[in-house]
Amino acid sequence: MDFRPKFGRRSRSAAALVLLAALAVVLSLSACGKNGNSLVKGKINVVTTFYPLYYMAHEIGGEDANVVNLVPAGVEPHDWTPKSQDLQLASQAQLFVYNGAGLEGWTEDFLGGAGSGDKLLKVEASQGVKLINGSGGETGEGGLSVDPHTWVSPKSAVVMAGNIRDAFVKADAAHAAAYESRYQALKDKLDALDAEFAQGLAPYRGRDIVVSHQAFGYLCRDYGLRQTAVMGLSPEAEPRAQDMVNIIKYIKEHKIKAVFFEELVSSNLADTIASETDAQTLVLNPLEGLTNEQEKAGEDYISLMKRNLQNLQKALQ
Structure with missing residues (x-):
């Protein structure tokens, strides 16, 4: 999949306007933003694909991170596909967190288009969760028709939060202790939620x-x-x-x-x-x-x- 804008035969003035608009996007992404959709200097910049990952990354990253979520409020992630500005955003971040397990079918092409090489750390948050196939049975990695909705169980969410914590520590070792502390606080909340579900549904x-x-x-x-x-x-x-x-x-x-x-x-x-x-x-x-x-x-x-x-x-x- 090619995320670059496709330009047909246009006048020079129209082409100039397109280039100016593209430049404005780049400049806005490079600057410190107040709207939550821009990258911030002096912090680790994290891009997440949809809400549960944003929540975990925001909780763990705290004041040391700027976390930007791609799928906006009110939009179903199964319906969503990235645009060129999303590609630009990810290419300048340090950490990209996606669910995996087949949820984001666009991820491979998207990350290839980012052209960021080793600078962008990619994290598959569902890694380590025992996956379920589409017919309801369990499957290993590479199984067909995998159910991607890992985060809906608090037990799986604990595993995913651990993967995100590990990524923060790897990408920004200077703040490892803070990431670990905030992860433990999140884990405590998820463990308590797990206990509520276990007792409430027993x-x-x-x-x-x-x-x-x-x-x-x-x-x-x-x-x-x-x-x-x-x-x-x-x-x-x-x-x-x-x-x-x-x-x-x-x-x-x-x-x-x-x-x-x-x-x-x-x-x-x-x-x-x-x-x-x-x-x-x-x-x-x-x-x-x-x-x-x-x-x-x-x-x-x-x-x-x-x-x-x-x-x-x-x-x-």
Whole structure:
């Protein structure tokens, strides 16, 4: 994939305007910015691909890091592809954090286009998490149809945070002690969240949940639940008519009380199924991104995961 702008036959004045605009982008990225989308001198500059990684990197990096997230609030990361300015941003950073496990299919070409050589440290945050394949079974690296939603389980999030901590220390050894201290504080919060999920879902082990998007495999594996998804690993996958019939039959037979949907995609399918089965609809957030309202309200990974636990308990009671 070529991320360079494609220019056709244009007048010299138009070409000059394009060059000036490109120069403005470069200058803005090189300067200290106040809008959170620029690089900052005197700090380690970190680019993350989407919200959970931004949250972890921001918590660990603290005052020693400037963390910029590529996917903006309110945008579903499965829908998002990078633009030339994102490439420019990454090429000048010191650390690039991506999920891996097949989530960001554009990463290889994107990093190749950055042309930063060894200066940009690339971190696959999901490294070390035991992956699940698309059919629900576990798989090793290189398995097909891998479920990329590793971060949805607090247990996996601890592993991912450790990988990000290691990257900070490698890229900026002078602040290693500070990174380690902030990592331990984050780990304590994630461990406490893990304990809440383990205790809160213990009475419901072996129970079924119906979700609109197959994003909760790691959460279900780690806390003893089973997910049945209306759609596949990508929230844009369209179910067939027979799939809908089967899901409705499944809900009725298993007396499922709620159908879960997520906030960054339409709830139409969940609403349709709920109306056919008398089940209620509840939010189960895959934490792929914050809405603009959540961002303004100061919500974060921990608070939204706690709300997920509350909704799971509500549906399973």
